[in-house]
Amino acid sequence: MSPSLPRMAKVGLLLDQEAAERRWRHGFNVFEFYLEEVLAHGGIPYEVMTGVQTIDPSYDVIVAAVAGEDAETASILWSYMEQGGTVIAYGNLQVMAPKLSALPVGNTGPGYFRPGVAYPKAEGVRFHNARPWKVESDPDSVVIREGVLLHGKPNGVEAGDALQSFPVGSGSLDRWAVDVGETIVVFQQGSRPVWEDGFPAPDGSALVNEGILKADDQIELSWEWDRSLTETGNPYFAKPYGDYWREMVIGHLLKKVVSLGLTLPFIGYWPDAVEQVALLSHDSDINEDEHAWSTLELLKECGVKSTWCMLEPGYGPDVYSKVKEEGHELGFHYNALALDGGRWGEDEFNRQLDWLKTEAKLEKVTSNKNHYTRYEGWGEFFRWCEERQIEVDQTRGPSKKGNVGFLFGTCQPYFPIAWADEKNRIYPVLEIGFLTQDMDCHPLWADSSIIVPFLEGVREVEGVAHFLFHQFHIHTKEPVREAFRQVISEARNRGFEFWTAEQINRWYRSRREMSTRIGQDGQLTVLGPIQSNAVIWIPLAPDQAENETETVISRFGVPCLKRVAADLPQTEESQTTKTENVS
Incomplete structure (x- = not known):
């Protein structure tokens, strides 16, 4: 039997249906729903909560993807954090700013996130929209300030912190200023339906305005700032x-989990x-x-x-x-x-x-x-x-x-x-x-x-x-x-x-049907229609990784152990599922 693993974090994904319905009634998109896709695509196990009333202290982390901006939401989340819970938000929860001595300073974007050492793959990561906060008083209450938002261009004027972490009782609020769900959707699908030609590249290399409606008539990247040239001058x-934002969302979640002494095995x-x-x-x-x-x-x-x-x-x-x-x-x-x-x-x-x-x-x-x-x-x-x-x-x-x-x-x-x-x-x-x-x-x-x-x-x-x-x-x-x-x-x-x-x-599709679980005996199992060659990554805290005798591999910036589904103990539930490989 493999060594016992830490307890598996219970992650709740808040998708408040009542808050969403209010916006839909007025014709507004709720692209924050896409954060569920980010987690599912990343192989992360989570439970969906359709209303803030279903929150309870058994959740170790709540990802507040879609939440109301009302007193009830603020009160319930505040109580949850005071009891030791961790809340992660992305450009929302403006209603909580006053209790945190913070001031919402309005929307900014598009712009660029300068992550520094937190995300070494890029010096600047474009975002579509952000709602940063300015801390009005007691700046020491912000235990983490990670990255800087820059307005308009990679060397633009600073628009605020990208990530702020506030202690609340025995818990905390980690708030990203960037609306990550909307940003990913807009990059992938555009900011509006395709009904007219797009804007051509100023250098004449991409004349998309030829009177033919195409997918690339709606792109949200910058001709000036987001292109490079090859050695032959090809833009x-x-x-x-x-994809960078996907990685940062998952990496941040995993780092929070292991900092709590927990783990969150996910599918590769x-x-x-x-x-x-x-x-x-x-x-x-x-x-x-x-x-x-x-x-x-x-x-x-x-x-x-x-x-x-x-x-x-x-x-x-x-x-x-x-x-x-x-x-x-x-x-x-x-x-x-x-x-x-x-x-x-x-x-x-x-x-x-x-x-x-x-x-x-x-x-x-x-x-x-x-x-x-x-x-x-x-x-x-x-x-x-x-x-x-x-x-x-x-x-x-x-x-x-x-x-x-x-x-x-x-x-x-x-x-x-x-x-x-x-x-x-x-x-x-x-x-x-x-x-x-x-x-x-x-x-x-x-x-x-x-x-x-x-x-x-x-x-x-x-x-x-x-x-x-x-x-x-x-x-x-x-x-x-x-x-x-x-x-x-x-x-x-x-x-x-x-x-x-x-x-x-x-x-x-077969990978998306699988999920992970750690039993009371500390053993990892995989549930669902199992692909026997699927890889499961087990995140570790840095001190655990230093003492680990197995090979440790970094995934999403977090040290992890590697397991293959075929080598894991079979539960009664997993034994009844298929094990053929689709690759």
Whole structure:
């Protein structure tokens, strides 16, 4: 039997439905709900509380994601903290400022968070909106001031502390000024629906205002401050800011837990022995069979599997048979581009999908990518996918040379959130955006100097390195084939494995069904449909880590022990679940 572990922290996630309903009635979004996705995506165990009245002292930490700004909320949370509880908030709980001798100074943003040593991956992390507090008196009451908010630009005027920690009785309030839930959502999906062209890059490298509505018409990063240049002068969005915020939320929570002498085992992003994951996809576009045969030949040469997004009228039946025979995934390439005879509409989406299933003899289609990254509105497209059991979308990526990279602030697979008209529900459609397409294809498109920066950026946050190559360009351009080979070589040198979108989707969903528990005997178990190669990380306090005889690995800035699900004791609950690997 393994040594007994510390008690597992009981984490409550406050999603106050009454407070949310008040905002929805007036048409306002409650993107703070996305903090639940942040925890779930990170493999963190938690319990949801739908009202502040359900709070009790048994919770060690309460993440106050959605909370009322009223006296009752303040009173209940204050009492909970006085009894030893820890509350973590993100840009809210303004109602508590007076009791903490703090003064809300209004909204600021967009801007940048300068984390210092607290988050060494970036000198500055962009945020969308923050509500900092100024401590009016007794500044010694703030036991932690972490990081500085800067207004507008990375070297902007200081706008306040990023994180303040206040002692309250035997407990504490840790308040981030940044509205992290909203920030991540806005980076990933934009700040409003797509109904008009976006603003082009001032240097002319990304003229998105060409009269075609696309996903990248709504991005919330700065052309000036958030792009870097490669050695050849190729501009690219260099930082997955949303993923940084995910890591900071989880890292801060874990540090609080271990500081209380507790632990909080969580599920790792990828299976044991899989360091990193990359995805190759192809859009059939010109639809010549010879393009497909050339692509299959290159894939076999490189020993990788890929996802093929098929545009009507598609390839011949022999191509489809060979693609499936060689283990590649056949997906959908919805055409809503009027220039190519397409149209935006659910009926047209369904017609084209039915065509693909019939022509390629597919009972189920898992993945889609919209032709030319066409997009309109906010969530109607995800509703179409949901209705037809499309489980993966890949549309969110760059359409121009100058906006390649992390233009949506992420390289993580993620579930998007709905607008206020659907009460900000989570769509069950996994978004796996792409970073670039067809390098060294044309001077108007990106070159292969971006490959290494993208792989390094993805590896830093354990995301998915998704590269798009069209079969037409693979067939007709040797420089594109060489760029393809370079992606494979550089990725493998960095520990990446190549999965299809269907594989990523299957793993991701199965991983999300698992949860961790430490029993009264101090033994760790995994609950749910278990993937036997899943990794579980056990956070340790620094002093525990120093005395640990096992290898300790840092995860989210916290020392952790590693376990694999197959090696853990089986409970009666876990023995009845599946154990096959999906990777």
